[in-house]
Amino acid sequence: MDTMTREHPSSQQPEQGTSSRQIPITVTVNGQKRHGVVEPRLLLSDFLRHDLGLTGTHVGCEHGVCGACTVLMDGDSVRSCLVLAVQAHERELVTVEGLASGDTLHPLQQALRESHGLQCGFCTPGILMSMVPFLEENPNPTEEEIRIALSGNLCRCTGYQKIVEGVALAAEMMAEGSSPEDVGGAES
DSSP states (O other), rough: OOEEEOOOOOSOOTTTTTOOEEEEEEEEEEEEEEEEEEEEBBHHIIIIIIISTTTTOOOSSOOOSSSSSSEETTEEEEESSBBGGGGGOOOOOOOOGGTEEEEEEEEHHHHHHTTTOSSSOOOOHHHHHHHHHHHHSSOOOHHHHHHHHHTTTTOOSSSSSSHHHHHHHHHHHHHTOOOGGGTTTOOO
C-alpha cells in the first residue's frame, strides 16, 4: 500500500477554532519511498505503526524517556514519539524492520540473540536502533561506553548485563566481519 490517509477520531468534527487540515508527506522508510496524508500533529511513531504497519517501533512512555520508539532519521537515532510525522517529510528513516537483510540478521541483532540479551523484547527495537549508530561512531567501545550509550533505553527485564555483552559481541563481529561463533560468542 503506497498511499495512506489517517483520520484521527478528533478530526471527524473539528472543534471550533481547530483545523482538520491534512498534509501530504513522503518519506523513505527502510529503502522504500512511502507516501501519506497526515494531520500536522500526528506523531512519527503513530505514522510508522498505524499508517505504514511497521509495528516494530514500540511506544512506551510517549515522553521520549524509555527509548522504545527509537528509529534512525538520516542516520541519527531519534525518539519517534517526540517527532511529528510532518517533520520526517523528505527524510530517510530506518526502523527495526529495516536492519536485517532478508533472512540475514544485522550483526547487532544476531549478537543480542546469541548473548541472550533480550527477554520480553519490548525494549529491543529501541535498543537496536540506538546501538547501531553508536557502534558506527564507536566501533571498539569499552563496557563503560556501552553502558552510557544504553542509558537512554529502559529495560525492565534483563538488568542490562546480557545486553552489554551483546553490544560488545556485535562490535567484535562488525570489526571482524564474522558471526558470533567465529569470535567466541555465547554458547547455545
